[in-house]
Amino acid sequence: MSAPTAAVMPRQVRTARLLLLGMAFAGMVVILALQEGMTSYGLGDLMAPWILVWVCALLALTxxxxxxxxxxxxxxVVMVFVLVSSFNQALGATAPSEFVDAALRIVLGLPVVVLLLLPEPTAWFDRAK
Known part of the structure; x- marks a missing residue:
């Protein structure tokens, strides 16, 4: 009898994980860079989508x-919520910093959704225990 082989994480899942962790780091940098002169309402408005990204990054650790x-x-599902709000923010941006903030979430978040919906990652997540 051969020993059971360990399930190896597909390349697409590793890439999505790295993108999510990179997005979480980028979110911290963006918030630190844009927080000067903001009211608490403005800072909360800036942080709301990034909090959802951080939740996804925590999920990626598992x-x-x-x-x-x-x-x-x-x-x-959470990344789709982030992307919808980011598209809305990018289309209604009044300052370049708002547009760059939203564009960063779109550019890094869209590949995560696409990668996790591919057949190979789907099969890997649905594997037997």
Missing amino acids: YDGRARGGTRVTTV
């Missing part, structure tokens, strides 16, 4: 072996 299909679906 992708190694404990995560199943629900984690993938939750990440995709």
Whole structure:
């Protein structure tokens, strides 16, 4: 009898994980860079979508072996909410910093959603325990 082989995380899932962790770091940098002169309302408005990105980054930390299909679906749904609000913010931006903030979430978030919806990551998350 051969020993059971360990499930290896697909390349697409590793890439999505790295993108999410990179987005979380980028969010901290953006908030620190843009917080000067903002009211508490403005800072909350700036932080709201990034908090959802940080939740997705925390979910990405569980992708190694404990995560199943629900984690993938939750990440995709939350990222879709982030993307919808980012498109809305980018289209209604009045300052270049608002546009860059939203564009950063779009450029890094859209590939995450696409990568997690591919067949290989779907099969990996739905594997037997």
